[in-house]
Amino acid sequence: MMDSDAYASDLAYVHDQGFGGFASGAAPGLLDLLDQAGVKDGRVVDLGCGSGIWAGELVEAGFQVVGVDISPAMIEIARHRVPDAEFHVGSFLQFCLPPCRAITALGEVFNYLFDSSNSLRSLQDALSRAFDVLMPGGLLVFDVAEPGRCGGRKQAFIEGDDWACLVEYQHDESNQQLTRRIVTFRKVADAYRRHEETHRQQLFEESSVTQMLQSIGFRVLPLRGYGGFALADGVVGFVAVKT
Numbered sequence: 090m091m092d093s094d095a096y097a098s099d100l101a102y103v104h105d106q107g108f109g110g111f112a113s114g115a116a117p118g119l120l121d122l123l124d125q126a127g128v129k130d131g132r133v134v135d136l137g138c139g140s141g142i143w144a145g146e147l148v149e150a151g152f153q154v155v156g157v158d159i160s161p162a163m164i165e166i167a168r169h170r171v172p173d174a175e176f177h178v179g180s181f182l183q184f185c186l187p188p189c190r191a192i193t194a195l196g197e198v199f200n201y202l203f204d205s206s207n208s209l210r211s212l213q214d215a216l217s218r219a220f221d222v223l224m225p226g227g228l229l230v231f232d233v234a235e236p237g238r239c240g241g242r243k244q245a246f247i248e249g250d251d252w253a254c255l256v257e258y259q260h261d262e263s264n265q266q267l268t269r270r271i272v273t274f275r276k277v278a279d280a281y282r283r284h285e286e287t288h289r290q291q292l293f294e295e296s297s298v299t300q301m302l303q304s305i306g307f308r309v310l311p312l313r314g315y316g317g318f319a320l321a322d323g324v325v326g327f328v329a330v331k332t
Contacts, residue, residue: 095203096139096160099275099284103252105140105166111196112142118316119143119230120150122328123191126228131190136181136231137198141167144174157184159203180204182215186222194231197324200290202266207291213301220305220331229307229329236265236292238323251276265292295325302329 096104123129133147138156140163147154154174158164164176177184181194182204199212219229245256257270267290274281295311302309307329314320 094286095201095288096158096163097284097286098162099252099273099282100271100286101140101160101162101166102275103249103254103273104163105142106252107247107249107254109140109142112139113146114318115195115315116143116146118314118318119193119195120146121316122230123228126191126330127226128190128228131224132187133191133193134186134189136184136192136194137196137201138167138176139163139196141170141174141176143193143195144176145171148173152190155187155189157181182206182211186218188222188224189227190224191228191230192219192223193229197232197234197290199231200234200292202289202291209291209293209297209301212293213305216302216307216329217305220307223331225331227331229302229331230327232320232324232326233293233298234267234290235295235323235325236262238267238290238292238321240323253281266290267292298325298327302327306332308332 130151132153132155135144135154135156138144138158141156144154144156144167148171156167156174156176157179159180161178164178167176181198239258242258247254253274255272259268269288271286271288273284299309299311310328312326312328315326320326
């Protein structure tokens with residue numbers, strides 16, 4: 090079952106306005122990874138594409154882009170931002186991947202439990218399908234949150250010109266899960282509108298993901314940043330090459 094309320098319109102707006110720096114900051118390093126692998130054109134699938142910031146960078150670089158996100162509100166922003174890309178609302182576990190040169194999933198996409206069927210086993214199935222549709226030499230580039238992500242953090246407060254975001258963290262170490270309770274206030278006309286969502290993540294060990302990718306047939310390189318853009322503590326990236 091999918092959570093159709095994930096990143097509803099207000100949180101989608103706040104995420105695009107306040108947290109888009111991840112996608113734009115990572116883009117140069119990601120484009121370098123593609124270039125170094127000889128992936129200079131063709132189709133790229135972006136799973137968990139969000140508001141389309143990375144998709145826009147890909148289109149600008151000459152790629153054909155297919156973006157997928159579980160949030161209709163995010164897809165609405167993405168379609169407006171990048172009209173030349175193709176966008177779909179759906180879960181990365183269920184989307185029928187087309188043949189492509191590269192697949193990306195940035196910002197801990199594979200950890201989120203918006204689709205309740207997400208687990209290490211279902212993730213392996215999704216990565217196997219990714220291997221099947223990639224051309225030889227194609228890349229799968231993604232990052233995941235590890236156990237200890239946001240360790241010790243209990244609350245956070247972030248604000249912009251017309252919004253504010255409060256986050257409460259809950260850590261379930263026995264089940265290796267992280268839960269964020271997110272309350273946003275967005276200015277609409279002369280008042281602020283309140284919205285609340287709860288996001289759960291299943292945390293994955295780097296070694297488990299590496300072994301999974303290798304068993305599928307990928308050549309794997311774990312990394313802690315995309316070029317000069319460092320990933321957050323407790324987040325590990327992967328470049329997986331179809332050999």
